[in-house]
Amino acid sequence: MNNEKLPIRQENYSEWYNQVIQRAELADYAPVRGCMVVRPYGWAIWENIQKALDERFKATGHVNAAFPLFIPMSFLEKEKEHVEGFAPELAVVTIGGGQQLEEPLVVRPTSETVIGHMYAKWIKSYRDLPVLINQWANVVRWEMRTRLFLRTLEFYWQEGHTAHETMAEAQEETLRMLDVYADFAINEAAVPVVKGRKSESEKFAGAATTYSIEAMMGDTRALQSGTSHNLGQNFAKAFDIQYLDRNNELQHCWTTSWGLSTRFVGAIIMTHGDDQGLILPPRLAPIQIVIVPIYKNDAEKALVLPAAEAAQKALSAFRVKLDAREELTPGFKFNDWELRGVPLRVEIGPKDVANASAMLARRDVPGREGKQLVALDALAATAGNLLVEIQAALLARAADFRQAHTSMPADYAELQQVVENGWAVAHWCGNPACEAKVKEDTKATIRNIPFELNQAADPGKCIVCGAPAAEKVIFSRAY
RNA sequence: CGGGGUGUAGCGCAGUUGGCCAGCGCGCUGCGUUUGGGACGCAGAGGUCGGCGGUUCAAGUCCGCCCACCCCGACCA
Incomplete structure (x- = not known):
């Protein structure tokens, strides 16, 4: 990978996007067309997304489970709109163990059908409701055109599937989870989003109503960043999800589903990134603070490194990394960590050791303007404040950009x-x-x-x- | 699937009307000097030239078929 500057966003946004991802080592192309490998740094962002969402799901009463990857072809066919929507993009397994299968298996494009099948078994009474299950999974949709994170044949996501007694409850759940997504996007990812209802032509295949959060990317295009569906009784009827109500009458359940995917990593890249590379929101950044030691010779190194290690210890409340690589110059490291979007950098050199100080540099404010000298004993407190400030500044900047466009x-x-x-x-x-x-x-x-x-x-x-x-x-x- | 393009070292590329040992930049390895905004020198490693077939004394180069990938459309979290 070369070390030259990135493409300028204004000149070639999609090339900038592709290069940032590869050079920051978020992801790489897999040997199969349209598939990607999520590299450790990219996956670490996804893990932080998962954590932020999962705690919100738990707080709203949901539990996690895991449903199978393979779905009988016939299940997809039970809901008319659903199969029409997904048929063109299904991956189908026809051979297993060297034998032609009796019935083809589709690789799940989403799990409404299998989960509907299971809910029909599990739900007998209003006392069983609501069922509030989420799963973290991979799914496959055979897309024509693909882009790293935004649209790949296989992607990772969470899909929540719930069943309720009444339409009103299902609707309440649908909107509750849309709110959860919006809260996550705004307060964790610093990505301003617009909540709203999808038009008939854009709604999920099989849903009664689809809601989404939409974000504006750095080239002003919109990105659907999360969706929540009120499925009405469509799937309950297709899969016989029925319960005896309080009057001993048989009723179909009202179900919902809602999902947010690794596409959101793309949203973060394109909402905050600049011509130097990524800018990660502190709350989701795998590395919040990087420490770069600066020295000219062994004597200086002997002074600086212990000071840098002490700073690392002082900052241990944060996700902090000390970049002690010997073979690279500080200048290279500055550029490298900026490309990777680390929100805050600490520089410690001989002058700082002498003055018991350190230089702090904000990723979101390039150059001298974003730098400030801080006394070592105030390092942790200042850094903590700065991370909060950066998080807020990113959200404000993105909101201003959206407003301006x-x-x-x-x-x-x-x-x-x-x-x-x-x-x-x-x-x-x-x-x-x-x-x-x-x-x-x-x-x-x-x-x-x-x-x-x-x-x-x-x-x-x-x-x-x-x-x-x-x-x-x-x-x-x-x- | 329609239109356009590209396949030569990890990445980016050059390679003339077919000609001898297939090159350059970056990256990679080793040693030394460097280090407050992308360091430098020296020495190295690394190739079925996308694949198959053909023409020819001779093919990265010409011809045919195939494959893959990229861009633009139709489809989409």
């Missing part, structure tokens, strides 16, 4: 122009034909129908056809 076009011509480089908020009459026209003309789609923009009734005219429109939507090009 979101507009409310007055007419269709303006809409077409605006979505070239940003999000457009506009009224939509609800007609799929209008939605399709925008996509045809501009490649932009309805990302979602934001809750925030539709709290109060504010009727208007459809940006496309001029018909009366009750709701405002976000149009944007998307990943």
Whole structure:
């Protein structure tokens, strides 16, 4: 891998994205087209995501389990919309142990069907409800075009699957988990997101209603970063998930599902990264603070290294790394850790040892401006404060960027122009034909129908056809 | 699947109208000098030139078929 500068984001965003991932050692291409290897540094980010989400799932009453990778083909076929949605992208196993299988097995593209099958066995009474299960798993969808983290044939995610007594409870669960995702995105990843409902054409195959959180990437395109579905009774009917209610009457359950994937790593990369490389939010960064010792000779080394080790100890409350590699210059290390997005760097050299000080450098503020001298005995306290500040600064910066690239076009011509480089908020009459026209003309789609923009009734005219429109939507090009 | 492109060392590339030992930069290994913003010298290692077949005294180079990957569309967390 070369050591030259990265491509400039403004000039070639997708090349910047690919190179950052490979050079920061987040992931690499696998021998199979469209598959990726998540390398230790990338997986460490995912582990931190998992931890942040998992504790939120547990706090809302969910438990983890594991369902099988293989699903009988016939299961997929039980829910009409579901199979139509997924059929084109299924990987199917037809041979096992050298024998043609009686029934082909699909590699799960998602697990509503197997889990529905099991829920039918487990749920007999209203006393069994609700069932609140999550699984951490890999799934396979045979996509045409792939991109590291954003869309690969196999990806890692969590999928929550719940069953409830009533429609209202299922709806409450669906929105609760959407809130969990939004809270995670904003407060852990510093990624501002818009919660909203998906249009009919963009909803999950088999869902009654799909909700999403949408984020704006550094090139202004939208990224669906998490989804939560109210499945109504669709899967309950397809899989006979029935229970006896309080009046001893047989009822179908109301189910939900919700998922967030390794795609979110891509969201973090593209929300915060700059031309030097990654910028990781402190709360999710595998390494929060890196210490770079600086010395010219053995005598200085003998002074500096112990001081650097002492600093490491003083910072042990954080995820800290001492970069004591001998063969590399400090300048190289600065660039290297900036590429990898470590939020805070500590430099310790002979001058610092003499003054009992250290230089702190913020990743989110490049150059001199982001540096400050700190007394060694105040190092841990200052670093802790800075990490909190950086976390907040990243969120604020991303929110400002999104705001600066979101507009409310007055007419269709303006809409077409605006979505070239940003999000457009506009009224939509609800007609799929209008939605399709925008996509045809501009490649932009309805990302979602934001809750925030539709709290109060504010009727208007459809940006496309001029018909009366009750709701405002976000149009944007998307990943 | 349609349109375009590329396959030569880990990565990026050069290789003339076919010609002898297949090269360059970065990276890698060893030794020495360096080290407050991407150090330098010397010595090394590393190749079925994407695959198969053909033309030829001779193929990285010409011809045919195949394969893989990338970009643009249709599909998508």
